[in-house]
Every structure is written in structure tokens, then in C-alpha cells.
Amino acid sequence: MSHDLQGHTARKRFGQNFLHDENIIRRIVQMFAPVPGQQVVEIGPGLGALTRHLLAFLGEMHVVELDRDLAARLPVTFAGQGTLHIHQADALEFDFATLAKPEAPLRIIGNLPYNISTPLIFHLLTFSNRVGDMCFMLQKEVVDRLAAEPGTPDYGRLGVMVQYRCRVDWLLAVPPGAFNPPPKVQSAVVRLTPHAALPWPCDNEPLLAQVVAAAFNQRRKTLRNALKALATEEDFAAVGIDSGLRGEVLSVEQYVRLTNRLNSHVPS
Structure with a gap:
């Protein structure tokens, strides 16, 4: 497997680790199961490893990319392959409600930069009434905390607040070698599905x-x-x-x- 980043140097300050293992990419897309007509948003498409497969299924999708260089490359990479709406923006501040349609709740996917994954999940939960589901690659320890049950060492504030609003499904472990450059941590894929009706509604x-x-x-x-x-x-x-x-x-x-x-x- 080539370690060429197609002329792009991964930026540490953006927490960039690019997914390049085709088997893992295909498994993630299969689990996500995109269907044409769905309103799909990818956060941090990077070099487009996931985007390529998603766009082939969907024909049209949105991406939110902070890195200007990468955002500028995407239209060239995917020229003639479908309609790719590119939002060069910080996902932590992006108003995802602007992309939601009444008839098609957002489906959000992404290999999230690990340094912002927790605040980004809390930001996305503020749009949970517009979201069908979210599928993320995260640091494995964060996925363990999201999915943790009471009385276990991983259970904490993150798990409680996310499980209040969503069903959490631990999907897939991903080794460091699936990325370029390889991160120093284990990764995993999780699905968060906002509850249509909260099982335990809170008054405040x-x-x-x-x-x-x-x-x-x-x-x-x-x-x-x-x-x-x-x-x-x-x-x-x-x-x-x-x-x-x-x-x-x-x-x-x-x-x-x-x-x-x-x-x-x-x-x-």
C-alpha cells in the first residue's frame, strides 16, 4: 500500500490521519449503507477516501472540510463523478441545520480529528432533531466511553450525555496501519442514532x-x-x-x- 499522500502533507494541528485501507473503507460504507436521495454530510473528507465510495452510491452529498488546500482539491478529485457540495468551514462552528431537509434527515459520517471529537459530538447533538444517524471513526477509548454501561470504568459524562439523546452502537475496531500517517492510538467506528422520542425526557x-x-x-x-x-x-x-x-x-x-x-x- 502506497504511503503517498497525493502531494498533501498531513497537518498535525488539524489532527489529520488519512484512511487508506480499502477493506476498512468498504466495510464502513457497507455499515453506513447510503441510499440515493438521502441527505449525507461527511465531516473532514480529507483526500476523499470515504467520499469516493459515498458519492458513487449517492450521486450528491455535502462535505465540511476545514483545510483550505484539501477543500480546493476536492472539486478536481471528483470532477464528473457526481454533485459534491463543499463547505470550507470549521465543523465545530458549522450550522448543520442549514443542510437539513424536512423530508430527509441528515446522515452524518466522518473520520473525525481525534483532538476535537468530544466537543464536535456535543455540537452535533444540538442538531439531533434534524439528524437520522451519525457514523464516526474515533479514538477507540472515546468509542468505549460513548458505549459504556453504568458501573464500568469507561462510563462517565460523555456516555451519559450521549446516551440520553442517542442509541450507541460500537461497530468496528480499526488498527493504526489503516491510516497514513498511522496514529499512536487504536481507532473504532461507532454509530449514534438520535432517539425519535427520548426514552427518559428531562425537564431541564x-x-x-x-x-x-x-x-x-x-x-x-x-x-x-x-x-x-x-x-x-x-x-x-x-x-x-x-x-x-x-x-x-x-x-x-x-x-x-x-x-x-x-x-x-x-x-x-
Whole structure:
């Protein structure tokens, strides 16, 4: 397999690691299963390894690319291969709602730069009512945290907040050699599917974020101590949660129940 980056030097500040393993690329596209007419957006297309396959299926798609040089190369690379809408922009600040159509929710895919993956996922969740699903290549430890269950070492703020809004499916492990240059970490592919109706609706989502952040801020602390500025013994008792437990054992549903209880006596 050639390590030529087609004249482009991977930029460290953009966290660029280009996917080049054709078998892995084909498997990701198969799992994503694009269908013509769907509104697909790829984040960070890079040299177009995934884009090539996606565009062949779809005929038309959008890409969001921060690197000016790469964004300028894409129209040349894909000339005559379909309609590629290129948005040269920072995905962390991009308004994805502008690409959504009422009849076609967004399907978002990308080999995400690992240095921005967590803030980018939180940004994308703000558009979750416009999104059908999201399929991402991420650092394996981030995928483990997204998919983690209560009581496991990987379970934390990221898992709770993403699982509140989405179903999380761990899809595929990807070795460093599938990239050029190879990253120093293991990678994995995950699918996030926003719930059509939230299984545990929260009355005050900013408060939920505050409660979860406080509970995991110092993992060794009991809930009684970690949340003492927010919740009383009476609050814990009212929702049947033992305040002597640690935050890592509470389910998403329990966090929502506690938050809804706290919200009921927050001055409006």
C-alpha cells in the first residue's frame, strides 16, 4: 500500500490521519449503507477516501472540510463523478441545520480529528432533531466511553450525555496501519442514532448537564458529597437513589429522575 499522500502533507494541528485501507473503507460504507436521495454530510473528507465510495452510491452529498488546500482539491478529485457540495468551514462552528431537509434527515459520517471529537459530538447533538444517524471513526477509548454501561470504568459524562439523546452502537475496531500517517492510538467506528422520542425526557437539559458534570468531576466522591451544592438527602430519597453511591453507578434514567426532581424546586 502506497504511503503517498497525493502531494498533501498531513497537518498535525488539524489532527489529520488519512484512511487508506480499502477493506476498512468498504466495510464502513457497507455499515453506513447510503441510499440515493438521502441527505449525507461527511465531516473532514480529507483526500476523499470515504467520499469516493459515498458519492458513487449517492450521486450528491455535502462535505465540511476545514483545510483550505484539501477543500480546493476536492472539486478536481471528483470532477464528473457526481454533485459534491463543499463547505470550507470549521465543523465545530458549522450550522448543520442549514443542510437539513424536512423530508430527509441528515446522515452524518466522518473520520473525525481525534483532538476535537468530544466537543464536535456535543455540537452535533444540538442538531439531533434534524439528524437520522451519525457514523464516526474515533479514538477507540472515546468509542468505549460513548458505549459504556453504568458501573464500568469507561462510563462517565460523555456516555451519559450521549446516551440520553442517542442509541450507541460500537461497530468496528480499526488498527493504526489503516491510516497514513498511522496514529499512536487504536481507532473504532461507532454509530449514534438520535432517539425519535427520548426514552427518559428531562425537564431541564442544562441542569442535567450540570448534575452529570458534578457527579463525575471527582469520581471517587459519593453523590452526597459531589452534588451537595445541588441536591439534599430529601431529593435523593424522593427518587429512590442512595446518596452514598458514586456517580458512575447511576443509569441515564436515574440521572434524569434526579434532575427532574431538582428542577421541580428551581426558581423559574
